[in-house]
Amino acid sequence: MASRKPVVASGQALRDIEEAIDHYLREADVEVAQRFVDAVEAAFDLIGRQPGIGSPRYAHELQIPDLRTWPLTDFPQLLFYLVADDAVDVVRVLHGARDIPSTLSNADAD
Numbered sequence: 091m092a093s094r095k096p097v098v099a100s101g102q103a104l105r106d107i108e109e110a111i112d113h114y115l116r117e118a119d120v121e122v123a124q125r126f127v128d129a130v131e132a133a134f135d136l137i138g139r140q141p142g143i144g145s146p147r148y149a150h151e152l153q154i155p156d157l158r159t160w161p162l163t164d165f166p167q168l169l170f171y172l173v174a175d176d177a178v179d180v181v182r183v184l185h186g187a188r189d190i191p192s193t194l195s196n197a198d199a200d
Contacts, residue, residue: 095141095173097134099180103170106183110167129162130183133169136160137180141173152194161186170194 099107107130114123137143137160144158148170160169162183168190170182184193 094138095176095178097138097171097178097180099134100182103180103183106167110165110183110185126162126165126167129165130169133160133162134180137169137171137178141171141178144169144171148190148194151191154194157181157194 110126111123114126142158144160146158148159149155149157156172158171158173160171162169166186167183168186169180170184171178171180182194184190
């Protein structure tokens with residue numbers, strides 16, 4: 091069995107998460123925002139344990155080798171990540187209704 095990999099969020103992924111938290115605080119309440127944080131943490135834990143679990147759909151569409159996508163439980167956001175030898179790098183956390191190909195192809199992850 092493969093060992094667990096640390097999950098590292100890019101600066102842009104962290105900004106995406108903060109924007110979503112702010113949205114849920116404004117449009118819903120603290121409980122919904124906390125459930126979103128819990129869903130992000132659960133997804134990070136899962137992809138750290140099973141990095142290959144995510145869909146490679148956008149990797150093919152965007153020609154970004156090894157890009158994988160994992161949906162957050164009970165939320166419309168998707169985690170976009172790359173599996174490196176020593177870590178799982180989360181590059182974005184985007185709402186699934188966005189124009190994902192345009193957003194990912196026009197943005198620089200940091």
